[in-house]
Amino acid sequence: VVLPAGDDLGILKWNADDLLLVGTDQVLDGVHFDSSVHPPRAIGRKVMNRNLSDCAAMACLPAAAVVTLALPRDRGIDYAKEIYLGVQEAGDVYACPIVGGDTASWPGKLVATVTIFGRSHGIEPVRRSGAKPGDIVCVTGPLGGSIRGRHMTFAPRIFEARQIIAGGLAATAMLDLSDGLSRDLPRLCAASGVGAVVRASAIPVHEDAIELRRDGRSPVEHALHDGEDYELLFTCPVDRAAPMNPNHRTLPFVQIGTVTAEPGVWIEHDEDRREPLEPKGWDHSL
């Protein structure tokens, strides 16, 4: 960082060996958080962690970020500062500075937007489009029930993504699970021109999903459809997933299925019974 926030633009020097990765993501009051419940610092952390999760999804390292706030008229500058502090706290975990911002007051509800700049730093970015038939389908952690609180407090899987690749696992396609496995796996498959079969019994189910079964839907259904898990979903060749490297034993992932040449995404309940994996339309909003 040559010049941090305060001028018209922030200035960065860029390493010639690094690809520059850029993305942006916003959180809206009443959609991604509830400002009557969630403190401003938690809102700041969430919008930054969503962007950091996009870095994880490409296996890059965050380098810098900028922030905008559309601030309700009845919220003062201290409230805005708390949001910025939350953004900064989340960035500090990865030494990612905030290099610019824009705050404007308005009669509407709170909108917080972060744009993130990542750098490849020795690892070729992993896209969504490289999955091959025969690859295995993996996730980095248990899914479902994030609405119980995890959607505000999750940790982006940046180090896990770097560790997976650096550990010798040749991920062919990767994304972060924000909209639920049943929505995000079809996206990965469509980008790669393949299909997939997922085994219901292999899906790691979060204890939050088990708690939520009281609503009449099974824990696995919550794991498939809830969203806001922010775990990584990736594919890789079977032979590269075998624990040839002792590091693999510590890699945090679980195989949940297999990539197929035929398009279409299936969920296999047992060997005789499979059905199309379709996003369920139920409402898990705030």
Add this chain to the structure above:
Amino acid sequence: VVLPAGDDLGILKWNADDLLLVGTDQVLDGVHFDSSVHPPRAIGRKVMNRNLSDCAAMACLPAAAVVTLALPRDRGIDYAKEIYLGVQEAGDVYACPIVGGDTASWPGKLVATVTIFGRSHGIEPVRRSGAKPGDIVCVTGPLGGSIRGRHMTFAPRIFEARQIIAGGLAATAMLDLSDGLSRDLPRLCAASGVGAVVRASAIPVHEDAIELRRDGRSPVEHALHDGEDYELLFTCPVDRAAPMNPNHRTLPFVQIGTVTAEPGVWIEHDEDRREPLEPKGWDHSL
């Protein structure tokens, strides 16, 4: 651009000789535009041009941008596309591609946010902090009355900024006039640790400001306080402003005052009469 929008992040290769400049700016319905009056394409152009104007203020070239929209529930995807087209149209003038975005639907009003990446491309970025006592204070065009329509249709002064520097004019400090001369000149002076005296008779007054005098305020008052001019305000040493270089004759700027060692910003009405230049609080909102 290695990978455009569609994956988790866009990917750019970055020239090692180029500094990377980053900034962000948003427009809010009812504050920066009125969605019941202004078509979506004009809204898209405005948010992009505001960001391009920040590039002009640093004398850099835009390289890429990302966009987020918080879209009212009653607006469809076609409306969002029109906004994106407006963003793209404004970027196309400078060959600046859109490499990422995020659109979310919500019950609130429209928010459009752009983050811009600029590259120095052979010109050292001009900050706000380099003005020296004795420098002249200049603007690139007439001011005032932008609320009559120019605030939606202005052209960012990117080529003018590059031409000023490339023409041999050593600008010591620069910014784009978004909040009005009476707010923005004090910012430049504060960043540089100097003061300034502006001659009222030297300020170029836009014909829109003359039209607005019917409201009882003089055209010069409009030129000083209205805002959203998006002309460049810059300082440079007197000797470097002289037309040694024949290019200077065509450079689009007017001297309006002088930088002083003493802090404080003054407006000089005639040789005997000066007063502090203070931002007037009148409302020029939509």
